[in-house]
Amino acid sequence: MRTIHRLEPHGTEKMKDFRSLKFLDRMRPVFEAFGVEYPVMRKIIRIKLVMDGRRVPTVIGSGRSEEEGSSSYRSSLLAYGLIGLFIGLMMIVPMPLFLQMNIVLGMLLFMIMTTMISDFSSVLLDLKDKSILLTRPVNLRTLNAAKLVHIVIYLLSITAAMSGVSLVAGLIRHGVWFFLLFLFELILICGFVILFTSILYFIILHFFSGEKLKDIINYFQIALSVFMTVGYQLIGRLFDFKDLHFTPLWWNFLLPSAWFAAPFSLLVDHDFNIYYFLLTAAGIVISVAAIILYLKVAAPVFEKNLQKLNNSAERGHAMKKHSLQQTVSNVICRSRLERVFFTFSARMLKNERKLKLRLYPNITFAMIFPFIFLLNFLSGGRSFAQALAEIKGGDYFLFLYLSAMLLAPMIVMLGMSENYKGSWIYRVMPIGSPGEILKGAAKAFIYKYIFPVFFFAGLIFTAIYGVEIIPDIILIFLNTLILMLLISGFSKKELPFCKDFQYTQNGSNLGLMILSMALSGAFAGVHFMLLRFFSPGIYLFIALSIGLILILWHTAFKVTWREIAGNA
Structure with missing residues (x-):
């Protein structure tokens, strides 16, 4: 005893x-x-x-500290x-x-x-x-x-x-x-x-x-x-809690x-x-x-x-040489180092259970929030055909900006990991600029999460409105990338997967969410005005968004080791 x-x-x-x-x-x-x-x-x-x-x-969430x-x-x-x-x-x-x-x-x-x-x-x-x-x-x-x-x-x-x-x-x-x-x-x-x-x-x-x-x-x-x-x-x-009655059914x-x-x-x-x-x-x-x-x-x-x-079983099979992920990395990554960290980040995003617990709820919300508001059309005794006709009569695909608002701030979560103690590897590798690491991780995040959400939602809205809204879907996707890059530029510079979850800065995250809400609302407002008064302006907006993405891509990840030395 x-x-x-x-x-x-x-x-x-x-x-x-x-x-x-x-x-x-x-x-x-x-x-x-x-x-x-x-x-x-x-x-x-x-x-x-x-x-x-x-x-x-x-x-109660997983953002609490040990204290x-x-x-x-x-x-x-x-x-x-x-x-x-x-x-x-x-x-x-x-x-x-x-x-x-x-x-x-x-x-x-x-x-x-x-x-x-x-x-x-x-x-x-x-x-x-x-x-x-x-x-x-x-x-x-x-x-x-x-x-x-x-x-x-x-x-x-x-x-x-x-x-x-x-x-x-x-x-x-x-x-x-x-x-x-x-x-x-x-x-x-x-x-x-x-x-x-x-x-x-x-x-x-x-x-x-x-x-x-x-x-x-x-x-x-x-x-x-x-x-x-x-x-x-x-x-x-x-x-609908009016006139409730119960009928026994076999199921x-x-x-x-x-x-x-x-x-x-x-x-x-x-x-x-x-x-x-x-x-x-x-x-x-x-x-x-x-x-x-x-x-x-x-x-x-x-x-x-x-x-x-x-049992320390292998998580999945080894990637095939010509897998979709490798093909995508060869297309969108300019340097070999960027491709390496694209693949590394994609695998970490797939295998990190605690990180997925943080990311997946927001991803799910981003997928379903644009459609939750459409359920209102099914109430009031409307048939499905009547509800669909009412939806087609409005620009409700602009609810996709809610997805943009939720997805863009998630880029800061790339700095968190259960295996953060392994971040010493960044220091010993012969890497001239940490910007290559950040670019590879950001592209992996877009490939794993942002693009699939918009592809899924875009298919549904295209089925409702027709192919003529594809330019609008593309524009909302591009504006989401702009939001992500702006948030990445304003947030603290951190290498991917280098910090424990207990160091999440809730105040900073709240500020980034407010920024995301304000900018996504501004983008949605401009988009709505163009649809109402000058629909060809959508293509001009797309061109401007592409140009802004190219500029932000070079500035947001222009980082020196000195700026992030304390975080690696």
Whole structure:
């Protein structure tokens, strides 16, 4: 036991004890009955809870510094509480109880599941505990119990934060029985999430490498970041809450939220429709089947498959000699050094998971924001043909300047990297001017992110308006490059991938975003005036933009080693 005590972080004994551990102390006989060494398990969980406070959850972003980490967990619970406030508002909307609980439980299930995968996968998939603690007098049963209890504490915390308002609103509106049933189902949902996540990871690890699993977790983190920002934009446009009624459909049996919502109709509304009995039965049968599948099939080999996470497998295949990327670099890069750093930057942008977590949400916003505003035309009882006719009657492709506003400031993120300590390589390489490095990285950024966004959005707007708007799309793309070059010129000179993420200057980034908003608005205004009063002027605007790009390209990257020596 003394050995375990030495494993605790310095000063831990003086810390205020966690309430969850005080509650856990009352269940000590239960754990000891299953052969768990409770004092050891308690110390392990305590250390894990301390480390939770230093981890920055996806929901509050990844721009926090290490100094802010100690309060990040409480900040995340506050953020989840704000989400729960919006979910709880659904409880006061007059609608059938089954439909209401389907929506509420569906949102809670989605948020809990996504948060579990995005922020707590490092705990579920952690292998360091075994390599460190099993060499000490700690048995495997105690370590697994500590791991499970830690996950349950985390899930119950975020579930309570997100469902608290809904529970109170339900208690006031539907009474105590509703409250107790809702509380019981929230506990079941937590178990369902842990079970489903474990089975999902088992399937992925069985067929794919550990690297593929890490990529999938990263995509879930990105999806959570995107949902947090654009979800409120879509909800009001996708649902019309007037004259709500519910019609049972066969595909409701595929929704876990329907399984958990059906008992409310039976026990609270006393609606004994056979449909609700079948849904409740489906939830019980599927949940029991999942538990059996996990215990009999997944669990025995899950830990063995986790060893794949330690495999240093190759990320993808080697690039072919005449790949598209190499062809593009040969066309757009003037010097051999520029081509080298174009390829280097493109690979870093592909492989850096933490950088992608920063970049991909903005890229997704840039893709969908121009079209979110078009959803307004589908409301008010309009048919799709009527909405399309109204859209064609306006210059709504100018919403692409919203994409420009979001994409241009992202160029400053090229300075961040998880592997920033390797930036010493810039100093030892025989490079005369750092401008070649910056040019190669900027072109890789345009190739990987800016061009695909405009190609995707341009195809959709061309399908709506016809090929006559292609010059307008080209002009908006060129103006985006101008914005990017201006922001690059005004921002601090940094070599690509040379700084840790904790040094992000939020004040500076805010200034660059304001600059991007002002300039993109000015470009959009000029573009709109030309469309209204002098449409041939678009071609003159294109020529001027090309000329300005050529000038800015030579000035924005005209940098000496002395200017960036402190950053490399």
